[in-house]
Amino acid sequence: MGLMKRHWQRRHFVEAFMISMMRVSLFIVSAALGLILWIVVVRGLPAISWDMVTKIPEGGYYMGKGGGILNAILGSLYLASGGTFLAMIFSVPIAMYLKTYLGDSKWGHYVRLSLDVLWGIPSIVYGAFGFTLMIALGIRSSLLAGIIILALIELPIMTRAMDEVIRRMPVDLEHAALALGSTKFEVALRVVTRQMLPGITTAILLGFGRGIGDAASVLFTAGYTDRIPTSLMRPTASLPLAVFFQLGSPYPEVQQRGYAAALILTIIVLAVSLGSRWLSARLNKYTIK
């Protein structure tokens, strides 16, 4: 039975070393995430009150007096949902077109490359671009401008995420539909979207997450106000900027409200993410594995 005994060879050490490296990386990442959540909760939770989520800032709010950040909560929800919706309207067809008609062709490659480049552009650059455009067109900062710029930021993320998902579409499934006499468009619309719905949901969620968390671009384009926007042409507050402005305050209670705003933002992202995961699990029922 000597053959069965483990002889500690170099390759066994290599494996043990690699496993420990993976564990260390995993630990560092989880610790960082845990620490972020911890700080936000510990510093933000005491400042959270009913007023905080139901009222707009009252006079002297930024010096520690009463009111809340409903303006920023609603502003962020409007901005991110609007931007995500707008980006979705464009990215679903682009992703479908990429898959169905461009495939792995030269043009497909160029489109993917430009989307990847757009993905990498910092949001402050988008903000500056939007700002320049708005000045040229004579538009003031507004909810609409914020939505458009967020849609631009989300578009490449969403499209590429969808593209990667849709590319994994089993080719047998497509052929099955084609063999019944489907056009490529019918395959895309009736089969690919159904099969890939969970993945498409995830892609939309990625876009939403990026949109709602973005501060730099909305700073230039949507502005900031203590009022809840009543039309698309009015400026609007947003949570990331609420965090930014309040943390910059010299008053400790205002700083604490900054952490509370960050906590609210985190909770919104978490809720949207859990909600869409639940939804996509239900949509998953008919998916071919």
Next chain:
Amino acid sequence: MDAHIQVKNLNVYYGKQQALKNVNIEIPKNQITVIMGPSGCGKTTLLKSLNRFLELTDGTQITGEVLVDGQNIYAHEVDVTEVRKVVGLLAQRPSPLPMSIYDNVVYGMNIHRMKKDRKEYKAAVRHYLEIAGLWDEVYKRLHDPATSLSIGQQQRLCLARGLAVEPEIILGDEPTSALDPISSQNIESRLIELKKQYTTVIVTHTLRQAKRLADYVIYMYLGEVIEAGSAREVFNNPQHERTRAYLEGQI
């Protein structure tokens, strides 16, 4: 012979490699034609030329003609979706669409707008599931996902789905190779029942299956048709040395 399909001077190239060399055959109406031959001889390529599936692979070049009822399906004015409606395909592995059992059967009828209302669709779903011998097993759970069926049931669902678009020709690309023996037998007996109404072309690499099913046989080797004829003639008295060798198990 009453030929339903005529293949004339068909050459197929994948890139620079020639997969079919000047194929000329006729496929009889309402019979089962079996295409046999060793791996890589072009069986599947020939089969896929009949529903224009070859053009789904990039870099494929096709010359020659495939006539179905005298109409060249490669002619410029021919709509490929109509070709595939007339020429159905049963694939090697069943691949149900990501929807319910019911919707799988409805799918093809729906895209071709073949039925008027729900009642007609319902009746058609039942009709085709019965033909495929699946109705009794699924009528209580028509709205379950198609993937909840066993592989053998899935293949019969694919048969029902294919028949629902009212094809004239059924192609089978080794349609039982992924199935267990009992499911295979089930599919084989369906095909034999159906041949009265449909022209059937099957690719197989099992000689025994060929003998069970075939009315007409095409034997291929290295992209060429070596021999084609009625099953009785080819199996009992092959004209060509290569066919004889294959039948005797030397290839």
